[in-house]
Amino acid sequence: MAIIAAGTPVPEITLKREDGSDLTQDDLRGRTTVLVFYPFAFSPVCTDQLQVYEELLPELAEQNAVMYGVSTDASWSQTAFKEKLGITIEQLSDFEPKGAASKALGAYFEPAGMTNRALIVVGPDGTVAWSHLAASPGDLPGVDKVREGLAAVAA
């Protein structure tokens, strides 16, 4: 599955926010959005990634950008995960229908039935500005990759 390419408008998607409300493609307009797709809450590798990204939040705020973590876990699991990590990055659940939004964005890993390790940066106009699919789900993109994506919006 190829990840959604830069220049493509975000298709119709629906993800569940932590408060149970829906987040759709229309909610991505007006500011830059960084979607961080990770395979599973509580997997040891994902743990480190989101704690490292938490350090980037002040920099994102300066650029009118917001970051979300996305996985196919249910919101309850994501919230527990977030609390365990001590992070504030809001989590979006792609639980039901499972992985539908991730599939629409090319960020789903079919062989294992899980969200792939991917980053998608959406510009304030609702168009994908940059995307990155890790070579394998265990391959963690660093903060430098997120910065690369933000630079694509600024360009």
Added chain:
Amino acid sequence: MDPAGTRPGAIRPDDHACGPLDGPPVVLYGDATCPRCQDATRFLRAAPVRLVWRHLVLRARGPRPRALAGALEAAARQDAFWPFLDRLLADPGRQDDPDLWALARELGLDVERFERDRRDEAATARIDADLADGLSAGASGTPAIVVAGGVDHGIPDEAWIQALLAERAT
């Protein structure tokens, strides 16, 4: 070589470095509370590499990583960075403030100075600069181990060292 230390992973004059001067440079961005960093550091201390420790202190992990990084900086000012780190790693269950004071005493440090230094602006600035460096170098977790070929996040083993030495020889 990069004497000015401008490349990611290059050794800077003010780095906390140990091991043979002619060994391949290995820069470990770590958190002394992190068990994987402890394992990686214990292994690398005995390896034929020029090991550098820089702090990767993540806010999400609470106050202890920063407290330990500050203690290490304070120990460094009394030329005891590596003995202090070695002792912390040897007994990772003892990392509270009274343990740090006891350790400083055992190593013959001036404890009052140690206590003052570990919280001062210079220590804070150093810890923050190390974090910024680590993030720029591509750290996505701890330990983040930067070598000439890039950044690794696993715990090094003998095969990793051999590959590093072989790469350097080519």
